[in-house]
Amino acid sequence: MLRIFSHLVTFLFLISYIAVGQVPAKVEQLSDDQIQEFLQKAQSSGLSEAQIEQMALQRGYTPSDIAKMRDRIAKIKSGQVKKESSLSEETETSRFQAEEVAKKATVTLTQTPSKKIASDSVVAVGLEKQVYGSAFFREAGISFEPNLRIATPKNYILGPEDEINVEVFGSSVQTYRLKVSPEGAVKLENSGPILVTGLTIEEARNKIAGRLRQLYSMPGVGIQVTLGNIRTIRVTITGEVVRPGSYSISSLATVFNAIYQSGGPNANGTFRSIQLRRDNKIIRTIDLYDFLLNGDEKDNIGLRDQDVLVFPDYAARVELRGEVRRPMIFEIKPGETLKDVFRFAGGFTDQAYSANISVRRNTSRELKVVNVDQAGFSNFALQNGDKISVGTILNRYENRVEISGAVFRPGEFALDESVRTVKQLVEKADGVRGDAFLGRAFIRREKENLDTENISFDLGKLLRGEIADIPLKRQDIVTIKSINELREAYTVSIGGAINNGGAFEYAENMSIGDLIVLAGGFKEGAVSSRIEVSRRIKTDTATTADAANVQVFVLNLDKSLKINTEDASFRLQPFDAVFVRSSPLYEVQKVVVIQGEVNFPGSYSIRTRDERVSDLIERAGGLKLRAYLKAARFFRKGELVAVDLNRITEHPESIDNLRLEDRDTLIIPQKDELVRITGAVLNPATVNYGTSSVGDYVSQSGGFTSEAIRKRVYVTYANGKIASTRKILFFRSYPHVEPGAVITVPAVDETKRRKMEPTERIAIFSLIGSLVIATGSILAAILRNN
Incomplete structure (x- = not known):
C-alpha cells in the first residue's frame, strides 16, 4: 500500500499544480505537512494508479521523483526526518534541488502528434x-x-534567479544571500544594486568584493563569494x-x-x-x-x-556487414572514405578477407557492384545507401605442407625456400624414426579441380639418392607409416593356475618366466613341471590332411621363478599361448551345511570326493529325537532336491544317498503338525493334521469351487516331493496326506477357456441335424429292402 500511496501523493500534488498552470514542484520542495495532507487525499482518490502515472509522465515527472516521494513517506512514518538549519546545509539543499531539476527536462511545448511519434x-x-x-x-x-556537487566553475555566467552567497570574515563577520533580480542585479544593504548578469562568477566576485571593501573599510577583513542556488x-x-x-x-x-x-x-x-x-x-x-x-x-x-x-536529417549513411568488429549502419560526412568507415567499425576481425571489398551501390536506375582492393580504401569515396560486405578468408593455406607418421616432428610446415621437396620436408621434421617403413610412402595432393590424388614412392631409395627427389606443392600431405602399423599387434597370452592371466604385449627375448612374473606368479595349486606353450605354425598346413595346426612345447620351470637352463634357453614368439596346469590332488576346501534337528549343526568341509549325505549326518552327531525325516529338505545350488532321508538312514547304499558337493545344504526340521489347503476351494486354510484323506481336508476348507479341477489335485510333502491324483478305472485315487503337506487344488484358467461363437453353434447343430436325417434315410432304406 505504501507504494500505491506514494504514487498517488506525488501525482495528486502534480495535478494541484497543473490546475494553476505552474511548473510541477519537486519532491524536495514539499514540507512534511504537505505530504501528510496529500497522503490523506490519495486515500480518497478515485483515480487508478496507471491513470495518475500516465498523467505525471506527460507533465515531466520521472520514476526518480516517485522513488523519492516513497522515501519521504517512509521517513515521515518512522520519525527520521532531519531538520536543516545551517547555511552550508541550505546551500547543499539548493544545489540538490537544482540537480533534481536537471535529472529530467520538463517538456512544456506541444508534443509531436501521436501518429508521428x-x-x-x-x-x-x-x-x-x-x-x-x-x-x-x-x-x-x-x-x-x-x-x-562540484565547486562553481570560474567561467560560469550569472543570470536572473541565481543565488550568490557572500561571507565576510575576520574582524567583522557577516553573511549575505543575494539573489540576482530579473533586471540582473544584486542588492547589498546600505549599498546600491550591483549589475552581475552576463558576468562570470569570478568577475562578479571581484565586483561585489570591491563594493564590500568600501562598506567595511578596515584591515583584516576577508570576503568569499560562492554560488548558492543556481537558476x-x-x-x-x-x-x-x-x-x-x-x-x-x-x-x-x-x-x-x-x-x-x-x-x-x-x-x-x-x-x-x-x-x-x-x-x-x-x-x-x-x-x-x-x-x-x-x-x-x-x-x-x-x-x-x-x-x-x-x-537535421542525416545526409548519408552506409551499411557495413561481415567480418568487422561492429557490423552496423554508419553516418558519413562528405569526403569520408572507406578507410574512415572501417575505423568507425573498429577494424577487421581476424577472419576478414581484406584484400578485396565488395560495395553494392544504388544508381538512378538499378544496382551495381564495385570491388575495391586494399590499396584503394583511403581513396574510395562513399555514397548514401552503399552496402559494404567484408567476406571471410578461405579455409585453406597458401604455403602449407604437412608430414605425418614415423618422423620425429610430424606437423605442418611452411612451403618456402628451405622446404621445397620431400627430402627437405623429412629433414625439417628431424628425420624418420627407427620404426619407419621405408619401402613405401605416399603424398596426398589436391588437384586443380579440388579432387585428390595419391602419389606413392620408395622412401628408402629417395633418402639414399637412388631416385629423384619429389617437388612439393601447397596442401601436400606426406604420410610415412611405421612397421608396427603394418602388422598385427604382437601379444602373448597366459592362462590356468596363474594369478592374473590374460594377454600381454610381446617383447623380443621374452621368456616364460618373464611372462609368469608379469602375470602375477603361480597360484598355490600350480604345477610348474608341466607348462605348455602353444605356438602358431606360420607355414601353410592345408596341403597335408594330418598336419598339425599348432606346435606344442612342454617345459619344466622352477616354481620359485629363479632362472634355470630350460627357461633361459626357451624364448617366446608373438602369439604364443602359455597354459599353467593345476595339481590333480590340489583342491580348495568345499563346505556343506547341515541345520535343524542334529546334535552339532553347522558347516562341514567335505573330506573325500565320495562323502555322502549319511556321512554328513553322522559327522553332525546324529539325529535328535524330534527330528522329522520325512520333512527334511536338501538344497543344491539354491534349488530344492527331494530326498527320502528315511531311506537314506536305513539303506545308506541306496541311490537316494547323494554324493556331497560344495555349498550343499541339508535342513532337518521338527515334525510339522499342520496341513495347508490352497487353490480352488471355498476357504483356503491351514488345519491340524488328523487324517491322511485329501477329501477330509477339502471338506474342512469348504469344498471344491465350481472352477476346481478335481482330477488334478496334488500334494506337496514337507521334503519337496509331489504326489498327484491317479485314476483307477472310473475312480479317483487321491494321494495320502502327511504332516507338513500342502494340498493344492488347481482351477480352470478362464482366460484360456475359449467360448464358442454363435455361428459355430449354428454350424454344429446343422451338422448334427444333417447326420440325423442321413441316418434316418439309411435306416428307412434298409427296412424297405428287408
Missing part, C-alpha cells in the same frame, strides 16, 4: 540495434546528468530527435546533457551535424562520433538560456 518509434526500434550510436541512448540505467534555463530541442520540445534544465548543463535527456536522434536524425544555435546563429556543429569513438568532449560546451539544439 508511433511511426518514429517503430523505425527507431528497427534501427536502434543497427545505426551506430543509437544504443547509447537506449541503454536503461545510464545517467548522463550534470554534476552539481533553471530553458533550452529548445527540435528536429529529428526522439523527444523534441522545450526543456527546463540546470544552468550548469552542457550540450551532451541536453542531447541525452532528449533521447538522441531518431531514425532520420543526424549524429554528425547537430547544430547549437544561440541568438539565431549557429555557434557550434556537434559531431557525436568524436565522443562515441574517442571520448572527445570538445563539443560538450555549456548551454545558456534560450539556446536551441537542432537535429
